[in-house]
């Protein structure tokens with residue numbers, strides 16, 4: 211079992227619902243302060259986006275953040291360099307697209323990320339069928355390869371994906387790319403399908419943007435991932451204090467959810 | 470001794486042509502890609518489906534398109550040039566072949582709606598046309614820059630009952646239209662087919678589109694035989710994603726003909742690119758050292774794409790086909806020459822293939838060389854843009 215999964219299972223064992231905020235690396239000079247603020251405010255793990263020019267699974271907010279980051283010259287190496295200067299105390303998971311890792315060199319990318327406390331990677335354009343080279347590169351570094359299950363995934367496939375995922379299984383809350391919404395999604399049925407075949411921690415992401423939605427999602431899963439709602443605030447100038455408040459509001463909702 | 474390799478056959482089970490291809494899609498689209506592969510396999514092995522495909526292309530699509538000997542251009546260049554006249558197909562380009570096939574497949578899968586990306590607007594117009602014919606609802610994603618360059622095609626799509634969505638992200642051209650169509654497909658995949666316009670994207674699209682377009686090469690091969698020309702020395706086609714080239718190459722892949730694909734210099738994935746993953750496929754891409762995709766730049770919206778279909782990447786690597794690049798400055802004179810000598814105004818995309826003939830005639834193309842040129846589309850859509858360019862130049 212990967213180190214990430216050991217940590218996240220322990221979170222669950224303590225009776226705690228995990229909160230995983232997403233940050234796009236390199237959107238401003240302050241981005242690492244945002245990450246630290248989130249860790250201080252009770253995030254259990256943090257997703258770090260490595261920007262790609264053509265983010266197929268991302269909506270307008272994360273597209274804008276990726277563009278801003280790339281315009282500032284962000285690269286895999288620059289992010290690793292910056293992460294080396296901090297210890298946020300919770301596991302980091304990167305989210306990026308396959309071409310970024312390919313060009314860093316799969317072995318080299320995995321080694322570099324593992325050196326700076328990154329414990330897993332979500333690569334949305336790399337389904338299990340295509341990922342054998344990447345997961346072989348990750349294995350020696352204890353870097354978890356995290357897969358998504360979508361509302362469109364049929365049950366036989368859910369079993370395969372849940373069996374292959376490491377760390378946690380990403381339950382896609384709705385049939386959409388990343389972005390904010392007020393609609394009720396499909397998270398409950400996706401999480402139930404995963405739980406029926408596996409006891410890996412299940413986190414719901416995509417379409418979770420308010421503490422109320424997070425609380426509902428936590429009633430049928432082990433945690434939530436919040437991206438666009440937070441990134442929108444950061445693009446609009448949120449300070450590390452604002453980020454702390456944002457994360458605390460989710461923390462409170464999740465902690466209240468099963469008292 | 471090994472048997473000689475058969476080119477342009479089925480990709481392997483993972484959707485690969487050699488190292489290229491595959492299915493690099495989000496989990497949300499994986500099931501749709503798997504289902505599409507099953508549906509296409511089933512349809513393509515069903516004589517009734519294949520017959521309907523040919524019938525519709527015959528009675529609606531204007532097929533077979535003729536092969537025209539381009540006598541005056543031939544004399545001018547010292548070659549023997551035959552043109553496969555896809556410009557005479559319904560909607561003015563080869564794009565109709567693919568969309569007739571994919572919309573029939575959409576109907577067979579029981580989906581009431583299609584979405585598509587478009588660059589020059591030709592694939593969008595063709596999709597809107599085929600959708601109207603079958604009563605499918607149709608939404609087309611088009612880079613905002615292209616909606617301006619090809620404003621008339623936007624109106625054509627609307628006349629045909631389609632909704633055109635301008636895409637404002639990234640370079641606002643074809644690459645971004647594909648991104649947006651993929652994102653949109655995630656939200657509606659249950660009842661919507663993504664009618665991809667070229668031999669690109671995740672498996673099974675490169676294979677499906679090539680199969681539907683291969684009618685070009687099969688017809689041309691038969692026609693050249695009937696004309697007593699036989700197998701031409703050279704088969705040349707322009708390449709954006711590579712569908713018209715794949716279609717005509719398919720008729721000659723296992724002959725001695727030299728196969729030449731002509732990309733726009735500002736989007737020359739084979740000449741200036743490197744291997745990478747974009748839009749669901751591993752192929753050759755124009756990108757920087759960090760794997761960020763670069764923006765293509767071409768006078769022709771249909772070739773303004775930083776990648777190329779995976780089968781072409783394979784044919785290049787296997788040295789079965791060669792890929793050349795033509796700059797914007799060579800394209801307009803080529804368009805003018807074909808117009809004046811032959812009475813055919815080609816699309817700007819097609820003019821790249823003509824420009825390559827002009828450049829190579831008398832050097833790498835010896836006098837008397839027989840050439841089959843895929844005349845992929847007519848230039849009506851480009852007339853206003855060409856006028857602007859020529860006005861600016863004078």
Ligand SMILES: Cc1ncc(COP(=O)(O)O)c(C=O)c1O
Pocket residue numbers: 562563588589590591592666667668707708709710711712713714770771772816818819845846847
């Ligand atoms: C007339 C014509 N030729 C060629 C192309 C390029 O596409 P492909 O390389 O798929 O044939 C286009 C695309 O818009 C086109 O309109």
